[in-house]
Amino acid sequence: MARRSLKLAGREIEEPEDGDAAAVELISLSDIVGYALRRAQMAVFEDFGRRFAALNLSPAQYSTLATIGDNPGRKQSEISAALGIQRPNFVVLMDELERRGLAERTRSGDDRRSNALALTASGVELLKRARALQGEQEAAVEAILGGEERKTLVAALRKLAREI
Amino acid sequence: MARRSLKLAGREIEEPEDGDAAAVELISLSDIVGYALRRAQMAVFEDFGRRFAALNLSPAQYSTLATIGDNPGRKQSEISAALGIQRPNFVVLMDELERRGLAERTRSGDDRRSNALALTASGVELLKRARALQGEQEAAVEAILGGEERKTLVAALRKLAREI
DNA sequence: TATTGTTATACTCTATAACTATA
């Protein structure tokens, strides 16, 4: 089939042939860090969702459990700030972790405005299983990129987040 | 000030000292690709928002204009699929670009179910300015990472998005 | 006055079901 001329928005262009359906070119976007970041993050988070479906943990919930585990007794506002989560949003996140018996808030004796956070025994146990799943994802990434480039990637991403 | 012991969730832990506020450790997350991706994407998109505030373009709007510009006359569903945007969401995105006179939908003569997309003259002009701004962001990234590592980063991200 | 946690709310992104017109 011959290409047909088509007038769009006042300019003549070539109408793509039938069967070109899969060939839309992202040439302007293919070398842009921001766009590559978005697509990679979508893909990795979808993979995370599949792996963590059985534990019913979102990325935000997992990173919260892990950070409380690493820093027990810290104030709620310190944990949320370290994770870059707004305080009001972190409240509902903690509500859910507490409702599920994975983490606890304790009114601090030091400063009775603040909550000290900690994992419950059940939270510690779930976190252990979650870390194993996370390790599997990291291994999958390493199988794709290789160990050296995985390290380089993480370092570049951290530097970018810090300095841009 | 001496550390005080504190009982949380049934376990004795050391209460962090005053002044440790900035020292919450993300040790469990610091080597995880998914977490590094999220933080980097947030930072890069915030930077994008500042740079593109004057043009009033979101990342999705910019990538749509650029892709239509690269592939004029393509079907709406082909463009949305290439960008990984759901068709229903792409409809409202196009509604807005059309309302602002940047892009146009034309009922295809070939298959009257489909819309052929194209930029307007105004859209071409805005895209040119947007590409310049995008180039500035890419230069900023390159200033942080270096040209070689920027290339490596994009390649790794694309490979990850494709293969995970 | 300032800070911690909270509530309420809104706005953006993303996802799904169902309709219409065309094929």
Next chain:
DNA sequence: TATAGTTATAGAGTATAACAATA
């Protein structure tokens, strides 16, 4: 019967203002 575009809607994720308790 299937596809392209559309509508409506629901669910995350994220952001801001304002309040109560405490410092």
